[in-house]
Amino acid sequence: MDIISPAFGLIFWMTLTFLIVFFTLKKFAWGPILGALKDREKTIQDALDSAEKAKQDMLQLQSNNEKILMEARAERDTMLKEAREIKESMINEAKGKAHKEAEKLLKDAREAIQGEKAAALTELKNQVASLSIEIAERILKSELSSDDKQKALVNTMLKEVSLN
Amino acid sequence: MTTGIKGFTHIRKLIAIISFLFILPVFSLAGDTVTQAKPAEAATKATEGKEKFNAGEMILEHVSDAHSWHVAGHFSIPLPVILYSKDRGLMIFSSSKLKDGNIFKGYEKDPNSKNGFKESGIHIVVANEDGTVNKEETAKLWDLSITKNAATILLTGLLLIFVFLSVAKGYKVRGTGAPKGIQSFFEPVVVFIRDDVAIPAIGHAKYAKFMPYLLTLFFFVLFLNLLGLIPFFPGGANVTGNIGITMTLACLTFIIMMANSNKSYWSHTLWMPGVPPVVKILILGPIETLGIILKPFTLLIRIFANILAGHIVALSFFSLIFIFGAMSAVAGYGVSVVSVIFTIIMLLLDTLVALIQAYVFTLLSAMYFGMATAEEEHH
Numbered sequence: 001m002d003i004i005s006p007a008f009g010l011i012f013w014m015t016l017t018f019l020i021v022f023f024t025l026k027k028f029a030w031g032p033i034l035g036a037l038k039d040r041e042k043t044i045q046d047a048l049d050s051a052e053k054a055k056q057d058m059l060q061l062q063s064n065n066e067k068i069l070m071e072a073r074a075e076r077d078t079m080l081k082e083a084r085e086i087k088e089s090m091i092n093e094a095k096g097k098a099h100k101e102a103e104k105l106l107k108d109a110r111e112a113i114q115g116e117k118a119a120a121l122t123e124l125k126n127q128v129a130s131l132s133i134e135i136a137e138r139i140l141k142s143e144l145s146s147d148d149k150q151k152a153l154v155n156t157m158l159k160e161v162s163l164n
Numbered sequence: 165m166t167t168g169i170k171g172f173t174h175i176r177k178l179i180a181i182i183s184f185l186f187i188l189p190v191f192s193l194a195g196d197t198v199t200q201a202k203p204a205e206a207a208t209k210a211t212e213g214k215e216k217f218n219a220g221e222m223i224l225e226h227v228s229d230a231h232s233w234h235v236a237g238h239f240s241i242p243l244p245v246i247l248y249s250k251d252r253g254l255m256i257f258s259s260s261k262l263k264d265g266n267i268f269k270g271y272e273k274d275p276n277s278k279n280g281f282k283e284s285g286i287h288i289v290v291a292n293e294d295g296t297v298n299k300e301e302t303a304k305l306w307d308l309s310i311t312k313n314a315a316t317i318l319l320t321g322l323l324l325i326f327v328f329l330s331v332a333k334g335y336k337v338r339g340t341g342a343p344k345g346i347q348s349f350f351e352p353v354v355v356f357i358r359d360d361v362a363i364p365a366i367g368h369a370k371y372a373k374f375m376p377y378l379l380t381l382f383f384f385v386l387f388l389n390l391l392g393l394i395p396f397f398p399g400g401a402n403v404t405g406n407i408g409i410t411m412t413l414a415c416l417t418f419i420i421m422m423a424n425s426n427k428s429y430w431s432h433t434l435w436m437p438g439v440p441p442v443v444k445i446l447i448l449g450p451i452e453t454l455g456i457i458l459k460p461f462t463l464l465i466r467i468f469a470n471i472l473a474g475h476i477v478a479l480s481f482f483s484l485i486f487i488f489g490a491m492s493a494v495a496g497y498g499v500s501v502v503s504v505i506f507t508i509i510m511l512l513l514d515t516l517v518a519l520i521q522a523y524v525f526t527l528l529s530a531m532y533f534g535m536a537t538a539e540e541e542h543h
Binding site for chain 2: 003004005006007008009010011012013014015017018020021022024025026028029030031032033034035036037039040043
């Protein structure tokens with residue numbers, strides 16, 4: 001039977017053609033095609049991955065922004081607080097200083113007044129003394145202008161002494 | 165489960181792609197039938213009484229190889245005969261020189277050919293002076309003729325190279341961009357072979373090495389199968405239904421399988437661990453040895469028988485026209501309607517078979533490679 005007996009020529013041509021086609025396509029078709037398919041799949045996968053990564057980055061950025069905002073807010077709060085404290089302390093300090101100054105001024109004024117007063121009193125006393133002496137002089141002059149008057153005075157004085 | 169569904173959708177996609185190819189053989193056959201039926205019938209009538217129509221011979225002639233390529237009517241292209249023998253050297257001449265039982269430079273077509281058709285007789289023998297076969301010289305003869313099948317193979321090879329270089333060019337031009345034209349036509353098929361044939365059968369680690377062979381095998385067989393279904397030139401050759409062709413392909417698969425087989429494969433095949441030695445030597449050893457040889461054998465028989473049967477059945481339906489036509493012209497015309505319908509149905513079925521057989525051959529080759537390269541599993 002021809003139909004089930006393989007022909008040598010056909011096997012020869014088949015093997016030859018198949019091998020030529022195989023090696024040609026392996027080098028110039030299958031290699032580039034499979035490589036390109038792999039590359040494309042890789043590109044798509046990379047694109048998906050980078051999209052996912054971008055999404056993650058966005059989230060990260062968002063949370064970062066929130067964090068930065070929170071920090072800024074906290075910083076502002078502390079700054080305000082500090083400013084308030086500084087203001088308070090400055091006011092207090094100023095108040096204390098003013099108080100002291102005022103006290104000092106008062107004290108000085110008082111001392112000055114006291115000094116003036118003392119000086120005025122001394123002068124007054126001196127005036128009074130000199131006046132008194134003048135008056136006494138004049139009285140004495142008048143009292144002792146006659147002998148009678150001198151004797152009367154002595155008598156009065158003696159009387160007082162004896163009573164004691 | 166998911167891979168099953170995925171595989172199914174891939175097969176569906178593949179069938180959808182190929183289904184357009186239905187149109188080609190159907191229309192071509194219809195045209196062929198209309199143009200050829202009348203003169204053929206007339207010829208049948210003219211030769212009535214002298215030479216009766218023999219369906220068996222006609223079919224065998226059509227599914228066999230030939231030294232000329234029939235184009236249309238009485239015109240056929242004579243193909244080169246290439247002969248070599250140590251004593252007589254290399255001989256190249258046109259097959260038309262051997263027409264009608266001519267003897268050319270001591271060669272003739274075997275007059276005792278079982279085919280009965282001198283025109284299509286495939287065996288070329290060394291002739292004695294009186295035209296009888298010189299058996300001694302014939303035994304030394306190597307016939308390397310470009311027959312109809314060999315020419316189809318060469319043509320398909322060129323077609324494959326042309327088509328896939330164009331596809332590859334698409335990737336070069338577009339890089340990783342979306343495929344276009346012929347590139348997008350073949351890309352799903354290539355991806356199908358990779359993702360649903362090679363990777364499941366061989367595994368991720370080793371599949372890449374076998375991809376060029378599996379792709380070449382699949383497309384070579386598919387192109388030959390489909391070209392065989394086109395009933396006129398440049399198709400019509402029953403290449404994948406020729407045992408020499410399928411044997412060559414099965415042998416290539418077998419050689420690659422053996423060349424890549426590892427220690428684990430041989431130990432599991434011939435010296436199955438965990439089985440008593442007596443059983444191994446007496447039962448498993450012989451069975452597995454036989455199995456190694458049977459694998460490529462079933463591979464070559466399966467596709468050969470399927471494609472050959474497809475051709476024979478389609479031609480048988482077609483022959484009914486002439487069998488009835490020989491009885492009476494009216495019966496011939498009447499049956500021709502039914503015959504053509506059945507032939508078309510058979511051709512549609514054969515297109516499916518062409519696809520499935522190319523797929524099965526590739527899948528089984530991939531599975532054999534997978535078996536040969538599987539790493540040892542510890543039981």
